[in-house]
Amino acid sequence: MRLLLIACLALLSACAVREQVDFVEGPAPGAVWQPVLVATMRAPDPSQPIPGAERSTEVTFGRYTVSIPPDREAGSIPRQRNRQSPDPRRHFMLAEAQPLQPAAFTAAVRAQLAEQPPAQREVVIFVHGFNTTFAEGTYRTAQMKHDLQLPGVMTHFSWPSLGEPLAYVHDRDSALFSRDGLIEMIHRVRDAGPQRIVLMAHSMGAHLLMEALRQMALMRDPALDQIGGVVLIAPDIDVSVFRQQARSIARLPQPFLIVVSQRDRALQLSARLTGEPQRLGNLPSSEAVRDLPVTLVDVTAFSSRDGHFTVASSPALIGLLGQLGAVNLALNTAEAANSSLLPAGFRPFRRASEVVLTPDEQPRRLLPFLSSD
Numbered sequence: 001m002r003l004l005l006i007a008c009l010a011l012l013s014a015c016a017v018r019e020q021v022d023f024v025e026g027p028a029p030g031a032v033w034q035p036v037l038v039a040t041m042r043a044p045d046p047s048q049p050i051p052g053a054e055r056s057t058e059v060t061f062g063r064y065t066v067s068i069p070p071d072r073e074a075g076s077i078p079r080q081r082n083r084q085s086p087d088p089r090r091h092f093m094l095a096e097a098q099p100l101q102p103a104a105f106t107a108a109v110r111a112q113l114a115e116q117p118p119a120q121r122e123v124v125i126f127v128h129g130f131n132t133t134f135a136e137g138t139y140r141t142a143q144m145k146h147d148l149q150l151p152g153v154m155t156h157f158s159w160p161s162l163g164e165p166l167a168y169v170h171d172r173d174s175a176l177f178s179r180d181g182l183i184e185m186i187h188r189v190r191d192a193g194p195q196r197i198v199l200m201a202h203s204m205g206a207h208l209l210m211e212a213l214r215q216m217a218l219m220r221d222p223a224l225d226q227i228g229g230v231v232l233i234a235p236d237i238d239v240s241v242f243r244q245q246a247r248s249i250a251r252l253p254q255p256f257l258i259v260v261s262q263r264d265r266a267l268q269l270s271a272r273l274t275g276e277p278q279r280l281g282n283l284p285s286s287e288a289v290r291d292l293p294v295t296l297v298d299v300t301a302f303s304s305r306d307g308h309f310t311v312a313s314s315p316a317l318i319g320l321l322g323q324l325g326a327v328n329l330a331l332n333t334a335e336a337a338n339s340s341l342l343p344a345g346f347r348p349f350r351r352a353s354e355v356v357l358t359p360d361e362q363p364r365r366l367l368p369f370l371s372s373d
Helices: 002-011 102-114 134-147 168-177 179-190 204-218 222-226 239-249 265-274 315-324 326-330 333-338
Strands: 032-044 051-068 093-100 122-127 153-158 196-202 227-233 256-260 295-298 353-356
Touching (some): 032 179, 051 102, 093 102, 102 153, 102 179, 122 179, 122 204, 134 153, 153 179, 179 196, 179 204, 179 222, 196 204, 204 222, 204 227, 204 239
Parallel strands (some): 122 153, 122 196, 227 256, 256 295
Antiparallel strands (some): 032 051, 051 093
C-alpha cells in the first residue's frame, strides 16, 4: 500500500518540467524577450541569482526577462536536457534577473500599464501549481502571455513549491503558507492603478488563490473590488471545500472561469488519494456547482493522456482560442454576452454554465443553470 501511494504521488507530477537556469547573453534571431514581474515567498538561493525552494516569511519582488525561442511548437517550453549546450534559438532561457524593492515593483507595474492601450490597462497575476520550480513558473507565465496573447501586464506569484514529485503534502502546506504573500502582491499591484486585476491559477495554486480570496473577503479587504476576473485551470481542490470557500467569499469576482478536463490523470490520482470521486478540475458537468456564478470550460477533447495544463499546452486549443479571440472576450464581462465562447443566454452574476470546446467545430453552447427570478 505504501509503495502504491508513493507511485501515485510520483505520477501527480504531471505539471513537472525540469529546467536548468541558463542565461542568454544576447537576443537570438527570432527569439522574443518577454518581461515577467514576480512576487515570491521563496527564500534566496545562494548558489544562483534566482530564488530557491525554501520558504521565506517575507515577500520579495523582481523583474525577470524570459527569452522565448522561435523554434518550438505553441504551448511547449523546450529546455536544455542532460549535457546539451543551451541554445536561445531552441530553449527557454533567462535574459535578466533583477531584484526589486516593493515600491520599485509597483512602479514597474505602473510603467508597463502606461504602455498598454487604454482598454487593456489591467494586470494578470498567475499562480503556479504543484511540483514547480521558480524558473518553471516564470517560464510558464511568459509562455502563456506570448502564446495566448493575454491582454495587459502579465505578472507571476511564485510560492515555495519544493519542485519534487513526492512532496505533495509539503507543497500543500507551502501553498497555504503563502496566502498572506499573495494578498500583499495583490495590494502592490492595486497600488499601480490598473483598471482591474485578473487572477489566474493552476492546479494546487488554485487552492492557494481561493484561500487568499476567502481571507480577503473575511477581512473585508477593499482590494477585492479590484479583481475583475478569475480563471482556475485544472484546480486541485475538493469540490465541497471549493463550495465552502465560495460561500465565505459570498460574491465571487466575475467572470469566474473553471477550466476542466475528464482526462486529467493527475487530478484523477489526487481524487483517489483523498478518497473523493472528483476534484474541481475534472468535474464532468457543472451540476455540483450549479448554484454558483461560475462557468466551466471543458477542454477534454483537446487533452492528452495527462491533460493537466491543456489550456496553455495544447497547440490546437491555443489556435482555437486565438482564432476566436476567446481569452480576451471570456475575461471581459462587458462583452461576454456576445462571445461565441460563452453559452447562449449567459449572464454574469448568475448560476453555473458550461462550455464544451471541441477541435472540429465552434464551441458547443450549453444552456446554463440560471436562476428562475
